[in-house]
Amino acid sequence: MAAMTGSAFAEAGADLKLVGVQKRFPGFTAIENLDLTIPAGSFFALLGPSGCGKTTTLRLVAGLEEVSAGRILIGGKDVTATKAYQRPVNTVFQSYALFPHLSILENVAFGLRRRKMTDALTRAHEALNLVELDHLSARKPAQLSGGQQQRVALARAVVNRPALLLLDEPLGALDLKLRRQMQLELKSIQGEVGLTFLHVTHDQEEAMTMADTVAVMNKGRIEQMGAPAILYELPRTAFVANFLGQSNLFSGLVAGETSNSIAVDIAGSRIVVPKSRAQRHGGEVTIGVRPEKLILTRTAPNANSALNSLGPGRITDVSFSGVSTQFSVEIPSVGAVVVFAQNLQASPMASVGDAVWVSWNVEHGFGLEDDERSAARFSADESTAMIAAHRKDALLAELEDS
Amino acid sequence: MSTQEAAALATAGNAVETPAGSGRGRKRDSNFGGWILPVYTAVALLFLLIPIAYTFVFSFNRSLKSNISWRGFTFDNWTGVCKAQGVCEAVGNSLLVGVIATFLATVLGTMIALALVRYRFRFRSAISLLLFLPMATPEVVLGAGLAAEFLTAGVQKGLVTIILAHTMFCISFVVVTVKARVASLDPALEEAGRDLYGSPGQVFWRITFPLLVPGIVSAALLSFSLSFDDFIITNFNSGAETTFPKFVYIAAARGIPAEANVVASAVFVLALVVVIVSQVSAAARRRRLAAT
Numbered sequence A: 001m002a003a004m005t006g007s008a009f010a011e012a013g014a015d016l017k018l019v020g021v022q023k024r025f026p027g028f029t030a031i032e033n034l035d036l037t038i039p040a041g042s043f044f045a046l047l048g049p050s051g052c053g054k055t056t057t058l059r060l061v062a063g064l065e066e067v068s069a070g071r072i073l074i075g076g077k078d079v080t081a082t083k084a085y086q087r088p089v090n091t092v093f094q095s096y097a098l099f100p101h102l103s104i105l106e107n108v109a110f111g112l113r114r115r116k117m118t119d120a121l122t123r124a125h126e127a128l129n130l131v132e133l134d135h136l137s138a139r140k141p142a143q144l145s146g147g148q149q150q151r152v153a154l155a156r157a158v159v160n161r162p163a164l165l166l167l168d169e170p171l172g173a174l175d176l177k178l179r180r181q182m183q184l185e186l187k188s189i190q191g192e193v194g195l196t197f198l199h200v201t202h203d204q205e206e207a208m209t210m211a212d213t214v215a216v217m218n219k220g221r222i223e224q225m226g227a228p229a230i231l232y233e234l235p236r237t238a239f240v241a242n243f244l245g246q247s248n249l250f251s252g253l254v255a256g257e258t259s260n261s262i263a264v265d266i267a268g269s270r271i272v273v274p275k276s277r278a279q280r281h282g283g284e285v286t287i288g289v290r291p292e293k294l295i296l297t298r299t300a301p302n303a304n305s306a307l308n309s310l311g312p313g314r315i316t317d318v319s320f321s322g323v324s325t326q327f328s329v330e331i332p333s334v335g336a337v338v339v340f341a342q343n344l345q346a347s348p349m350a351s352v353g354d355a356v357w358v359s360w361n362v363e364h365g366f367g368l369e370d371d372e373r374s375a376a377r378f379s380a381d382e383s384t385a386m387i388a389a390h391r392k393d394a395l396l397a398e399l400e401d402s
Numbered sequence B: 001m002s003t004q005e006a007a008a009l010a011t012a013g014n015a016v017e018t019p020a021g022s023g024r025g026r027k028r029d030s031n032f033g034g035w036i037l038p039v040y041t042a043v044a045l046l047f048l049l050i051p052i053a054y055t056f057v058f059s060f061n062r063s064l065k066s067n068i069s070w071r072g073f074t075f076d077n078w079t080g081v082c083k084a085q086g087v088c089e090a091v092g093n094s095l096l097v098g099v100i101a102t103f104l105a106t107v108l109g110t111m112i113a114l115a116l117v118r119y120r121f122r123f124r125s126a127i128s129l130l131l132f133l134p135m136a137t138p139e140v141v142l143g144a145g146l147a148a149e150f151l152t153a154g155v156q157k158g159l160v161t162i163i164l165a166h167t168m169f170c171i172s173f174v175v176v177t178v179k180a181r182v183a184s185l186d187p188a189l190e191e192a193g194r195d196l197y198g199s200p201g202q203v204f205w206r207i208t209f210p211l212l213v214p215g216i217v218s219a220a221l222l223s224f225s226l227s228f229d230d231f232i233i234t235n236f237n238s239g240a241e242t243t244f245p246k247f248v249y250i251a252a253a254r255g256i257p258a259e260a261n262v263v264a265s266a267v268f269v270l271a272l273v274v275v276i277v278s279q280v281s282a283a284a285r286r287r288r289l290a291a292t
């Protein structure tokens, strides 16, 4: 403890390891068997729908909650049995949790004072400068706006330069411009000292742009983790496919197989997926493709071994969103397919009621590991609603900016 | 007398609000809202304030043995309060008992309140319920019961027994007051304190305690005024010792000395000053903060 709390700032980030961690609340298992390794100095994002256990995971790491089973290691040291104040970890709380009776400056200096830093106030001022709030340092938290409070919470944790910083949706209350700015600020703080950041967020875009590694969590389990681009390109489950961006998913039986691809029968059409991009190669499988990878044509595409196509269907909805246009196409016995088309030419494209075909490069499809039941088309849980909400917020903010 | 005064202040507060707040009554019968209510309010206030005014005025009476009829104005009672036999001893006892009992009740009551809100243990709800008993039991019963208990235990009656008795009934009020404050405390604040390297002791003294202070202070003030005020329970358990209320009660038989009025008036003025100062300083603090 003395070594951790008595010493100055962390020289570098520490790695975090969760081994078989489980957390049961009375009558509810919030986390079941979580294994997770976060390398030192990385920016790790934990992404998932509301109530999936993100905050609980952070609280376990911070020591504010005891694990029911499993071990937690920080920098190779087993901290499972240590208390929160003994762990070299700081948290930016989802609810800010600023001390209402202390000034902003004293709030930020709190951790430094507990560790008997001599220049606590100087460093607190520096941290407040970083979040552009030094001019308000004499105020009490109740006299700040929500976004300002959030920045103070950030400063209060970052000022300690912990080996591991836990961020529980630290930018949720900020407007788009400020959020971008704080994201850059966070990235630079993290890079500068090489601290390890564990960042929890609802915002997939934030996770994708900031993190080295993204883990998608669902119902107390990590569904998939990896570099953002890989997660987006090759989602393994329907949940990930729909939580990170949007996907068109189809289910069907594998009807044929070559040495490096499988062919799936989707409502009578043969859809080819490379074996390297498919999790399962036989039986009933679910395959998918991203809406922006689809090509919309008014005539049936030429038979082409490099192209999958479905159709004809009818356009049921067209919505123009500046950079791209979103089409909904209803294909008989396949269902609704979403297509994003870049607005490259000004030419009027298809409109509602038109008969169209959709096609995509074989290389762009992916096969999921779920069986058809769990992958019911567009698992319409809160995640998609949430993404829609975020999209809408972003759009409104953009409209306001312009 | 502090409770009387609090009641008077509370009534005054209500009275000020009532005429403006009775918009519905005014519409139906403008006369009612127009003058009956203010007159009624004035009468009620007068009724409540006259005894206090009387006490205050007669503290300046050039009294002889009794202090019933007005004989002329003097400051002698104020300058020489302790000349009357027993007044200052009684006040001194009341202050001593009040301070010690308040301290004990506040410390114990705060600890009980924290335990009741924070921890789950057997008989927790039973204890919460039982703590209301001293408030609900008639004071005569409580006083007589305690007296009997002290007798059986063979404890000599005196200041110690008074302090014990007062501590006992004050604890309930402290627990109820502080418990509400503890329950409204956001647990995330203490968690943040722990997360920021605060040991359990540091978290308590730097976060929990400062946040509970308003509740603890009002509990202490309430305890002190209850203790200073108490006559019935004290009378049963004081033996030969005299507190101020007991002194006034005994003196009433042959005429209360004007010095008692002085003490009563002083307490009233002190309470008023405390209230005014705290209000003014709070307003000043708000202004100062708004300026930054």
Ligand SMILES: Nc1ncnc2c1ncn2[C@@H]1O[C@H](COP(=O)(O)OP(=O)(O)OP(=O)(O)O)[C@@H](O)[C@H]1O
Pocket (backbone or CB within 6 Å): A025, A026, A028, A030, A048, A049, A050, A051, A052, A053, A054, A055, A056, A057, A094, A202
């Ligand atoms: N103290 C508790 N007792 C019982 N259940 C709890 C407790 N704390 C959390 N839970 C449950 O555990 C689950 C995970 O909660 P958690 O706070 O980790 O969600 P989250 O992923 O952070 O959600 P959000 O994005 O909304 O913040 C939830 O279903 C919640 O109801």
Ligand SMILES: [Mg+2]
Pocket (backbone or CB within 6 Å): A054, A055, A056, A094, A168
């Ligand atoms: Mg959460």
